[in-house]
C-alpha cells in the first residue's frame with residue numbers, strides 16, 4: 001500500500017516503520033517534514049525515500065500551510081497518511097480530506113494528556129501508568145477514535161528522559177503493527193469508531 005509519512009523531528013518512529021515496511025506491506029512514497037533540520041529526513045534519505053521540507057513559517061495562515069502540504073501529499077495519491085511525530089495542529093479541512101486514512105501516534109494514554117510535554121506532565125501528576133496511543137485523526141486535536149494503546153508502569157525514579165525512552169520502545173512496536181492492520185484492510189473508521197475486522201475497538 002502506498003503511504004506518506006509526516007514528521008517534525010528525530011524520526012525514530014519513522015525508522016521503525018521503514019524497518020518494518022516490507023513485512024507490513026507499506027511502500028513509503030515520501031517523507032515530509034515541516035523542519036528542514038529534522039533528523040528523520042536523513043533516515044528517509046538513507047532508505048532512498050523522497051523527502052520534502054515545507055516550513056510552516058513561510059505561510060501566513062494554518063490553512064495556507066495545510067493547502068501546500070496537501071498539494072505535496074496528493075501528488076503521491078497515498079492510501080495512508082502516517083503522522084509520526086508531526087508536531088502541527090491540522091485544520092479541519094485538511095483532516096476531513098484524509099478522513100479514515102490518517103493515523104497519529106501520541107505519547108500518552110489518551111484521553112489522558114492530549115497536547116504537548118506529556119511525559120513531564122504525567123510525572124508531575126503522579127500517575128502510576130503512562131503509554132502510547134494510536135488513533136485516527138479527526139478535526140479535534142488528539143481526540144480521534146483510539147485504535148490501540150500500550151502502557152508502561154511509572155517508577156518513582158523515572159525522569160522525563162527515562163519515561164520518554166520506555167514509551168518510545170512501545171511506540172516502535174505498536175505503530176508498525178497498527179499500520180499493518182490498515183494495509184491488510186482490517187482497520188477502518190466508521191463514523192466515530194475505529195473498527196478492526198468489523199468490530200468496534
Ligand code: GAR
Nearest residue numbers: 009010011012013014085105106107
Ligand atoms: C513520539 O513520542 C510521538 O509519539 C510524539 O512525538 C515523538 C516523535 O518521536 N508525537 C506527538 O507528540 C504528537 N502530538 P520520533 O520523531 O523519534 O518518532
